Amino acid sequence: MLRYTLLRVLGAIPTLLLVVVLAFLMVHAAPGGPFDDERVLPVDVAANIQAAYHLDEPLPAQFARYLSGLLHGDLGPSYRYRDYTVAELIRSGFPLSLRLGVLAMALALLVGISSGIVAALRQGSMLDRMVMFFAVTGISIPVFVVAPLLVLLFAVNLQWLPAGWSGASGAAKYILPVITLALPQIAYIARLTRASMIDVLGTDFIRTARAQGLGTKVIIRVHAFKPAIMPVLSYLGPAIAAILTGSVVVEEVFGIPGLGQFFVRGALNRDYTLVLGIVIFYATLIIALNLAVDLLYGVIDPRVRQR
Amino acid sequence: MSLLEVKHLNIRYNDVAVVNGVSFKVSRGESVGIVGESGSGKSQTALSLLGLLPGNAKLTGSIIFDGEELANKSNKKLDRVRGRRIGIVFQDPMQALNPYLRIGQQLRLVLLQHELANNKDADAKVIAMLQRVGLPDPERQFRAYPHELSGGMRQRVMIASALICEPDLLIADEPTTALDVTVQAQILDLLEELRDDTALLLITHDLGIVAGRCERLLVLEAGKLIESGATTSVFSSPENPHTRKLLAAALRTDRGEIQEPNNGKTVLGVEGASVSFRNAAKDQLVAVADVSLSLRKGETLAIVGESGSGKSSLVRALLGLIPMRAGRAVYAGEALEGPVQSRAASQRRDLQLVFQDPVSALNPSLRVSAIVGEPLLVHQAKLSRAGRSERVIAILKKVGLDESYLRRYPHQLSGGQAQRVAIARALILEPKILICDEAVNALDGTVRQQVLELLKNVQRESGLSIIFISHDLAVVRSISHRVAVMYLGRLVEIADTAKLFSKPSHPYTKALLDASPVPDPRVAPVRAPLRGETPSPLTPPSGCAFHPRCAFAANICVEKKPALRDADGSRVACHRVDEIDLRISMPGVKTTASPGR
Ligand SMILES: Nc1ncnc2c1ncn2[C@@H]1O[C@H](COP(=O)(O)OP(=O)(O)OP(=O)(O)O)[C@@H](O)[C@H]1O
Numbered sequence: 008m009l010r011y012t013l014l015r016v017l018g019a020i021p022t023l024l025l026v027v028v029l030a031f032l033m034v035h036a037a038p039g040g041p042f043d044d045e046r047v048l049p050v051d052v053a054a055n056i057q058a059a060y061h062l063d064e065p066l067p068a069q070f071a072r073y074l075s076g077l078l079h080g081d082l083g084p085s086y087r088y089r090d091y092t093v094a095e096l097i098r099s100g101f102p103l104s105l106r107l108g109v110l111a112m113a114l115a116l117l118v119g120i121s122s123g124i125v126a127a128l129r130q131g132s133m134l135d136r137m138v139m140f141f142a143v144t145g146i147s148i149p150v151f152v153v154a155p156l157l158v159l160l161f162a163v164n165l166q167w168l169p170a171g172w173s174g175a176s177g178a179a180k181y182i183l184p185v186i187t188l189a190l191p192q193i194a195y196i197a198r199l200t201r202a203s204m205i206d207v208l209g210t211d212f213i214r215t216a217r218a219q220g221l222g223t224k225v226i227i228r229v230h231a232f233k234p235a236i237m238p239v240l241s242y243l244g245p246a247i248a249a250i251l252t253g254s255v256v257v258e259e260v261f262g263i264p265g266l267g268q269f270f271v272r273g274a275l276n277r278d279y280t281l282v283l284g285i286v287i288f289y290a291t292l293i294i295a296l297n298l299a300v301d302l303l304y305g306v307i308d309p310r311v312r313q314r
Numbered sequence: 315m316s317l318l319e320v321k322h323l324n325i326r327y328n329d330v331a332v333v334n335g336v337s338f339k340v341s342r343g344e345s346v347g348i349v350g351e352s353g354s355g356k357s358q359t360a361l362s363l364l365g366l367l368p369g370n371a372k373l374t375g376s377i378i379f380d381g382e383e384l385a386n387k388s389n390k391k392l393d394r395v396r397g398r399r400i401g402i403v404f405q406d407p408m409q410a411l412n413p414y415l416r417i418g419q420q421l422r423l424v425l426l427q428h429e430l431a432n433n434k435d436a437d438a439k440v441i442a443m444l445q446r447v448g449l450p451d452p453e454r455q456f457r458a459y460p461h462e463l464s465g466g467m468r469q470r471v472m473i474a475s476a477l478i479c480e481p482d483l484l485i486a487d488e489p490t491t492a493l494d495v496t497v498q499a500q501i502l503d504l505l506e507e508l509r510d511d512t513a514l515l516l517i518t519h520d521l522g523i524v525a526g527r528c529e530r531l532l533v534l535e536a537g538k539l540i541e542s543g544a545t546t547s548v549f550s551s552p553e554n555p556h557t558r559k560l561l562a563a564a565l566r567t568d569r570g571e572i573q574e575p576n577n578g579k580t581v582l583g584v585e586g587a588s589v590s591f592r593n594a595a596k597d598q599l600v601a602v603a604d605v606s607l608s609l610r611k612g613e614t615l616a617i618v619g620e621s622g623s624g625k626s627s628l629v630r631a632l633l634g635l636i637p638m639r640a641g642r643a644v645y646a647g648e649a650l651e652g653p654v655q656s657r658a659a660s661q662r663r664d665l666q667l668v669f670q671d672p673v674s675a676l677n678p679s680l681r682v683s684a685i686v687g688e689p690l691l692v693h694q695a696k697l698s699r700a701g702r703s704e705r706v707i708a709i710l711k712k713v714g715l716d717e718s719y720l721r722r723y724p725h726q727l728s729g730g731q732a733q734r735v736a737i738a739r740a741l742i743l744e745p746k747i748l749i750c751d752e753a754v755n756a757l758d759g760t761v762r763q764q765v766l767e768l769l770k771n772v773q774r775e776s777g778l779s780i781i782f783i784s785h786d787l788a789v790v791r792s793i794s795h796r797v798a799v800m801y802l803g804r805l806v807e808i809a810d811t812a813k814l815f816s817k818p819s820h821p822y823t824k825a826l827l828d829a830s831p832v833p834d835p836r837v838a839p840v841r842a843p844l845r846g847e848t849p850s851p852l853t854p855p856s857g858c859a860f861h862p863r864c865a866f867a868a869n870i871c872v873e874k875k876p877a878l879r880d881a882d883g884s885r886v887a888c889h890r891v892d893e894i895d896l897r898i899s900m901p902g903v904k905t906t907a908s909p910g911r
């Protein structure tokens with residue numbers, strides 16, 4: 008297991024390097040530069056600024072400089088928020104995004120798994136059909152459609168919840184963003200859980216458990232739960248990635264000053280280093296979490312543990 | 315009052331009755347066998363007793379257990395009977411135990427559910443039960459997961475879970491079908507030993523199993539109860555013609571016609587063949603070690619052995635489907651070497667293979683005519699369409715299928731018909747050697763009988779040589795001229811069929827024979843003919859690989875590998891073959907089975 012973990016960690020390094028190269032190239036391939044403003048700068052001033060940020064060097068040299076900084080944990084200065092480094096910006100925006108993401112993930116798992124199980128137990132019933140209807144719609148409607156609809160209904164019409172972030176107080180302001188973020192994941196997880204629970208309930212070992220007179224509650228809780236959530240576990244990686252990307256949109260829509268907002272601003276302003284820094288930060292996070300999920304697999308399934 | 319009384323039991327799926335008006339009784343402490351061919355409704359009957367049928371099954375009739383109606387009752391009510399008063403053991407212990415839960419926990423749950431233990435003493439009770447079913451080191455196995463145990467050990471756990479509440483009735487549905495024959499004997503002994511005054515309902519397709527172990531028999535055919543009575547009288551004077559057919563098809567290891575030895579010239583010689591594999595962890599697994607044998611023209615050579623003995627690996631290497639690591643094989647004066655694609659067309663034509671599972675071996679999207687005719691397209695491309703069709707019809711006729719089968723697809727065939735098609739396909743190129751790998755294993759007794767007759771007829775007509783792989787000694791006895799016995803990749807004995815069955819020379823051969831159930835209630839089963847289970851081929855024992863299970867093992871057996879040598883009409887690999895007397899059964903070493911892998 009230890010060996011396996013080590014190998015996996017080492018194996019992640021090339022992936023990460025590839026992400027850095029691709030992100031670097033993509034950001035630099037975008038037309039325009041960070042200092043192209045409406046106000047045209049005098050030529051010598053522009054050249055000075057370019058030189059100060061080494062933007063006048065050839066691309067490979069810039070990349071080498073960036074990479075060596077990266078290896079020292081330095082993501083460089085922001086081109087736009089002139090007094091801050093990228094690391095400082097990430098540190099200021101990430102905690103909020105993290106809180107949103109964790110809440111959304113927790114909600115998605117809780118609601119998704121339990122409704123999936125209930126649907127599987129009542130296969131074919133009205134309840135099952137409702138869950139499935141919701142799951143299909145939840146998966147097919149994108150976040151940027153759901154968010155305004157929810158705001159319209161709960162904030163504008165019913166006025167139960169605050170519409171925006173600034174000005175609103177307490178936990179209430181989290182509710183709509185978290186639900187928006189979680190909704191597609193709830194739908195997907197519910198569907199996964201239902202399908203796999205139905206499979207598990209049809210296995211011979213569940214038949215054995217029934218033949219032993221264990222009640223449905225014990226059967227679900229002790230015998231069926233672990234095997235049934237294995238597919239959900241392997242979906243956790245993609246789910247985390249989806250929530251991270253979803254948070255970019257959600258933060259923008261609700262005006263939440265998280266990392267997603269920095270990312271959008273950075274992209275609009277061609278703040279190379281900021282965009283690049285966030286992409287690399289998120290990529291590292293996703294790779295690390297995927298690794299954690301894989302190891303979790305081994306914890307739950309004794310047959311995998313033997314590797 | 316009977317313990318169980320089933321009256322007019324009917325089970326239907328979408329208006330097809332799979333069990334039809336079955337009525338029977340089981341008294342306290344009695345052992346009753348339910349026999350019948352595949353699909354006759356045995357399992358459905360068993361499942362219905364505990365209300366375990368799938369949701370779309372419709373059940374009518376009545377199931378009275380100890381005065382209480384169980385048919386169509388709620389789960390809540392049934393849960394008081396399930397596991398507590400009626401225990402059940404299923405066929406495949408790998409599937410029937412939860413791979414995610416420790417063995418101990420799976421048993422604990424049962425005790426706690428039925429309030430026969432509390433949190434404090436449950437563990438001790440479970441460990442005591444594991445001890446009773448013969449699990450070595452029960453404290454350790456308590457914490458093991460099912461995949462860490464061997465097949466036999468898992469089935470012991472299954473039995474422990476069914477008996478832990480001391481039920482009044484134990485249902486065992488093909489409890490040993492997934493196990494090796496020597497382990498089967500241990501498990502059947504264990505069931506008998508442990509059940510005390512628990513009544514037993516033993517379900518099986520194998521008449522040999524019920525013959526010596528059940529007091530009464532019920533015979534099912536197509537969902538109907540066609541015969542019932544005391545085991546001895548059902549065997550001695552069956553009333554129903556179908557029962558008679560079943561009994562006639564039940565082969566035995568102790569009597570029946572044997573093929574005379576055949577002295578044709580050698581067509582295939584194998585010398586020092588070895589096959590090895592590497593698993594994911596790069597451990598070397600020696601599947602076949604240094605096997606030499608020869609096959610004569612017109613002869614059937616059987617290869618027998620339990621799972622992991624290397625039977626299939628040996629023939630696969632001969633056919634070039636997997637590489638042979640050492641040794642050589644010579645067919646018609648020329649070496650058989652390299653992968654099958656690179657072999658001469660004549661070699662590929664002359665050696666043909668028939669697999670175990672006929673249905674999955676046939677391409678489901680082709681009609682029988684195309685399946686059987688396909689080899690002709692490859693090997694006799696010049697043959698006209700009409701010529702091909704003529705050949706296909708002729709060969710199908712030979713295997714007993716008329717022209718009406720030409721246009722059928724595999725799913726429209728029964729198991730026996732599908733196996734005939736597979737054999738026809740293998741025979742159409744008129745091969746010199748036919749290799750049958752457990753080819754009749756999946757077939758019912760009566761159908762199996764027909765396929766065996768078919769093979770014998772073809773052999774008589776065309777001088778075909780057959781290598782017949784099987785783990786079933788009764789089948790082997792009826793078809794082969796000579797028998798080779800393998801254990802953990804090595805040949806341990808090879809002899810003429812008559813000699814091997816009447817006077818086995820190797821202790822393992824003797825144990826296999828003793829463990830094979832005889833379908834005759836007058837022949838008492840040999841108790842615990844062999845202890846333990848076959849060790850993993852990854853870690854074969856030193857010296858004679860059989861020594862941990864052999865009652866005659868001496869120091870030399872641990873130190874030195876025995877070579878094959880002539881002894882008393884056999885070729886035998888045993889150091890002590892001249893000293894030991896196998897006429898008496900092996901000293902009944904009690905089931906102190908060796909630990910699972
Ligand atoms: N869920 C189901 N739906 C429809 N038919 C079924 C179902 N389960 C079993 N059957 C049918 O019921 C009949 C009896 O099946 P059963 O499993 O009892 O046979 P069996 O005697 O135990 O056979 P085997 O020796 O192969 O185990 C078969 O024809 C089978 O195809």
Ligand code: SF4
Nearest residue numbers: 858861864871888889
């Ligand atoms: S060599 Fe020894 S251990 Fe092997 S079969 Fe003969 S007596 Fe038994």
Ligand SMILES: [Mg+2]
Nearest residue numbers: 356357358488
């Ligand atoms: Mg069955």
